[in-house]
Amino acid sequence: MAGLNLEPNIARPDDIYDRLVALHAGLDDTQSAVVNSKLVLLLANHIGDEAIIRQAIALARELGD
């Protein structure tokens, strides 16, 4: 089973990172939270595979604590 890819997978990481931060320019915390939620939902739907999404959810909280 192909699990969640945890190896580097994005060709130009600085560009993407920059865009993720820029996405929130001029937004207050509440608006930012909504935008982030949209992003999560869009990507989760694209991935579709419930096992992968669950793995990512588990990992996000583990690393954050």
Place this chain on the structure above:
Amino acid sequence: MTALERIDGVPVWRAVGATPGPSVANEKAGVVIVGAGPVGLTMALDLARRGRPVTVLNQLAFVAAGSKAICFAKRTLDVWDRLDVGEKMVAKGVSWNVGKVFHGGSGEPIYTFDMLPVKHQKMPGFINLQQYHVEEILLEALAKFECVDLRWGHQVVGVEPRDDSATLQVRTDGGDYVIDADWVLACDGSRSPVRNMLGLDFQGRVFEDNFLIADIRLKDKRPAERWFWFDPPFNPGGSALLHQQPDDVMRLDFQLGWNVDREACVRPENVEPFVRGMLGDVAFEPEWYSVYTFQCRRMESFVHGRVVFAGDSAHLVSPFGARGCNGGVADVDNLGWKLDLVLAGQAPEGLIASFDYEAVVTADENILNSTRSTDFMTPKSGASQAFRSAVLDLARSHSFARPFVNSGRLSMAVAYPSSPLSTPDESDAVWAGVAPGAVALDAPVANGWLLEALAGGRFVLLHQDASLDVTEGITVLSLQAIGDPEGLVSARYDLQPGSAYLIRPDQYVAARWRRPTQALVEAALRKAMGKY
């Protein structure tokens, strides 16, 4: 505000009058049902149709009015149809299948769902029908059974459980009496005095929110659909819900939040702006205004010796999803045939333990769904609020987001995939169709509907061209004999030649085989009767 009479604060739909107490001081009974709500009455009808004498004790001496259940799901209608009251319910009710969800002031729904995605079934996806009409139809059916002893104005005030019976103390205007019952079925509602008197638990969550219900009379033809709003202009920040009921009654429901003056909320001058906000400048008459809060909780176990709990006494859910009464009717459907077989001495008492297992699975699924709906409707954290806003925004223009919109996941039959009563498929068998532990799906047959053919209250072996000797206690139905004019029975059941299904008296699938034999069928039957 309304002409309804009240007794002890409860609005009266129809006064019946108290039943006199029994002539003997110490009565004996087989089955006593406590409570004549929709669950107790359906329970009585199920047992009466099996020829079982039942005594029903109801504290009230009237049929109550007020705003209670209105939405009855297809599975409940199937159960009532098995009890021969389904067609009456549908004839009196407003049938609907489509739900629409709106966001903000837009008249375009962001999400539309269909409660009957599989067509060609006898019953509609849902009907709306006031609970008092439901109770009246059940009462009318019960009146035809001499084995039913329904007592109005008889309040249970004491319970003394024993291993093989229970004694109830009953209060009437004419004095108290005592009744010894082999089985007590506690269908006495969310505050269940029987549960409390036995000191039993009722664990769960209380939600900090209030909802205003306005049942109004209004002559206005609208589509028979469920309409739900998030954040509409007439209730900013809250939700709202609209349902059509019979007799030109509409149910309007508005989320109010936690810190409100509940008495002020139901004053006509405070309700009317909500009504006009939703429906425009219409002329209407109030039927009943009330504010309710809700909880999701259940008992740890529904079976306590010879006292068995069903309906709201055993489990409570939030109304979004219409899983309360529908969940209670599922209990009855599950319990009736089991209790009948135990009373007949054909099944061990342990079969009742499988009711506990299966009804708890059902209650947990109902609680899970209604808790999730409630959490979507009333986000409990900043992150939850942000996800909801994201979903509602995205749903406007992107179909992928619409299934996340949760305005209530409406009641459907619950499956018991790991039920101890089910026999797993043959290990090499490949099946579409209906799996063991799931409820039978309706389909047209030559003279009506498949579920009608499965409504005899017995186990059924449904097969196509399987050569099997008849097993005692099973009704054998061949596809050829019932007819499959549109090919939908064989399609829905993946019923290839030689295959067979064993279906329980409650229309749940117990087992199925590609290569059935009499020995396999008999083993599955024993298992489904709790002889494992």
